[in-house]
Amino acid sequence: MSFLFGGLLGHPLRTTLAVGKFLAFTHLFLEYGYSTAPAVGPSMLPTLEILGEWLLISRRHRHGRNVAVGDVVAYNIPINDSFGVKRVLGLPGDYVLLNAPGSGNDSMIQVPQGHCWIVGDNLPASRDSRMFGPIPLALIKGKVIGRIKPFRFERLENPLQTAD
Amino acid sequence: MLRFVRQFSHHLIGYATWLPPLIWFNTYVAQVTFISGPSMYPFLNPQYNESLKRDLCLVYKLYAQWNLERGMVVTFRNPVDPDKITVKRIVGLEGDVIHTRPPYPQPTILVPEGHIWVEGDGDKSKDSNYYGPISHRLVTGRVTHILSPWKRAGRVRWWEHASSRSQP
Structure with missing residues (x-):
């Protein structure tokens, strides 16, 4: 529990940024790979x-x-x-x-x-x-x-x- | 030394994770780019004959293929060379009758469905008069602002440039 709220979900902005970066990377793969x-x-x-x-x-x-x-x-x-x-x-x-x-x-x-x-x-x-x-x-x-x-x-x- | 390498690579990977969002932004939202060549002279690169400086422009990419109008300055993938991005002005939309210029074989042409007629402002321009009307799907963006040089910086007032050579 403390791992989730302390590290992964602790900072809402950080979580949003990480999700956005991941989506952008997926987009890159779908656009230039397969x-x-x-x-x-x-x-x-x-x-x-x-x-x-x-x-x-x-x-x-x-x-x-x-x-x-x-x-x-x-x-x-x-x-x-x-x-x-x-x-x-x-x-x-x-x-x-x-x-x-x-x-x-x-x-x-x-x-x-x-x-x-x-x-x-x-x-x-x-x-x-x-x-x-x-x-x-x-x-x-x-x-x-x-x-x-x-x-x-x-x-x-x-x-x-x-x-x- | 090992600690330095570890820290350095850690930072490098941290910066590299920002590359995909940057590429996405440049493809779909907006991009800042240099204009090369004299094809839009004297609107863009008016100093073409005097210096090697090029105009810096803001290209807006969001919904670029929608609601195209006569007079807009657009970037598109060159129909003759698919890896090149070209910038020209829209002269005619689908259904327009265009009075063409040489070297186009016919004196007038009806722009077909889903296509646009693009021309450069300058004389040294390989445009629709050379390769014919282009599909609107080739359009990648609109030049909305000139950023540099400072003297001409500002919004591209494309609506003042709607050509009189096309008849709807």
Whole structure:
């Protein structure tokens, strides 16, 4: 008892400061290390379920650092205030299709400097770069490195392999 | 000697625990920063041609992406180089028609949903005329005060600078 009131909770200001410092440290880890987020929606369907997905996001890949074509990324949607999860299909300099394959329009563009082209895996049910164009790499929050299931963790690997 | 090392490291760790709160404050509340480059000449760095001194500014970060207005001086992540923070003035908001300047390919443009049109005050500015309208999600803060040099120190009166080149 005397330990609690004498040392730990003794000085209200000191306790508040310690809690604030701890929260700030946690924030630092969630912002620059690793964070988790729920993913809702049909746009990534074969890869991610519509409901009940918790993702582990590596914030060390923020602003597109070391992101490769084929990676799944969490990004800030440029035209509203929420965030989305999509797959990177093109990095600066790559040529990408403006529309989905088989849509009758095969025009292509080159992804501009500092931007990337992101598309959902479920093409008909995804609003992505085909709608709002290439997004700045600065809007990428991080790379999705796995799904957190109850009592297990599934890694999300980049499915692209180099051709022999 | 050992006692000195122990005490010294104890103090060092004590000071280091203040780094996370400082970073949080600088990211979400306010930051004091130097402005480099001539892109906002003559509003910021008017002494650009005469000395190496740079303006010291207060950048307010709280709710930076909300309630943006024409004329505001904002900092944002450069769409061309994601690791760079750039400072420019907002010329147009979403839905505005902008009369562009070279090197932009079209003479006028309608700013799309969720985007803003930013330009520097000076001639040497790589702004929206170079990379097009930018998403409001790139905005990180607003320049609200000039702190140094003392002669021009004070509040940034951005509402006096709303451009006439945009039509809502």
